[in-house]
Amino acid sequence: THIHEGIEVVARDDSALLLFSGGETRRDAGPRSEAQSYWAVADSKGWFGKEESVKWRALTEEHARDSFENLLFSVCRFRELTGTYPQNITVVSYDFKENRFAHLHRSAISFPESRFFYAGTPATSNAKAAALKGEELVRTQFQVDPYGCRGSLYHKKLKRDPFHRSIPYPDGCPEIEGLFRYCGPTPYPGALPWAQ
Incomplete structure (x- = not known):
């Protein structure tokens, strides 16, 4: 699972943080973030034997909708x-x-390719065909709208906020406020702290 793999990745690097990301995106799940759910599962599983080294470095980002x-x-x-x-x-x-992630989203935030890594976990075989078809559509949408701020991606994002949560960002990262406000079809033209 993603949770187990994330724990394994962080356990191999003492300077890494594990951030579970995801907002309160589903009404039927109640006002509980995806991130908190992942953290709770990891905790219930004893951090897959890595509790001492990982638990204190596992935190949450609780607002993402896509x-x-x-x-x-x-x-x-x-x-x-x-x-x-x-x-x-x-x-x-x-x-x-x-x-x-590795091409479209990484490129949209101009994060250096040499410092971006991806750990993929397999989908279950019975869900894979539908998932691949859905992924092709979403990838095409992000190619046209890299920041997910217009059209169908934007409307989908609004639907994934059933509890009408306020997004606190970019308050905690003022250096990239322009990136948060940008909504263009081409990469953000401003300077970014990691693109040097």
């Missing part, structure tokens, strides 16, 4: 927690989402 926000908001949350931006980023998600 995959782009999972990445961008986690970068901001890292800045809130540490006072600096990440040197490296490792995203853990399904293997079929690698292109979306």
Whole structure:
């Protein structure tokens, strides 16, 4: 699972933080963030034997409503927690989402490719065909709308906020406020702290 893989990745690097990302995106789940759910599962599983080394470095980002926000908001949350931006980023998600994260989302925030890593976990075989078809559509949408701020991606994002949560970002990462406000079809033209 993503949770187990994330714990394994962080356990191998004493300087890493594990950020579970995801907001309160589903009404039927109640006002509980995806991130808190992941943290609770990890805790209930005893951190897969890595509690002493990982639990205190596992934190949450509880506002993301889509995959782009999972990445961008986690970068901001890292800045809130540490006072600096990440040197490296490792995203853990399904293997079929690698292109979306490693190319589309990474490029949208201009994070250096040499410092961006992806750990993919396989989807269950009975769900994989539908997931691949859905992924192709979402990837095409993000190619046209890299920041998910217009059209169908924007409307989907609004639907994934049933409890009408306020987004606190970019308050904790003022250096990248322009990136949060940007809504263009091409990469953000401003300077970013990690793109030097």
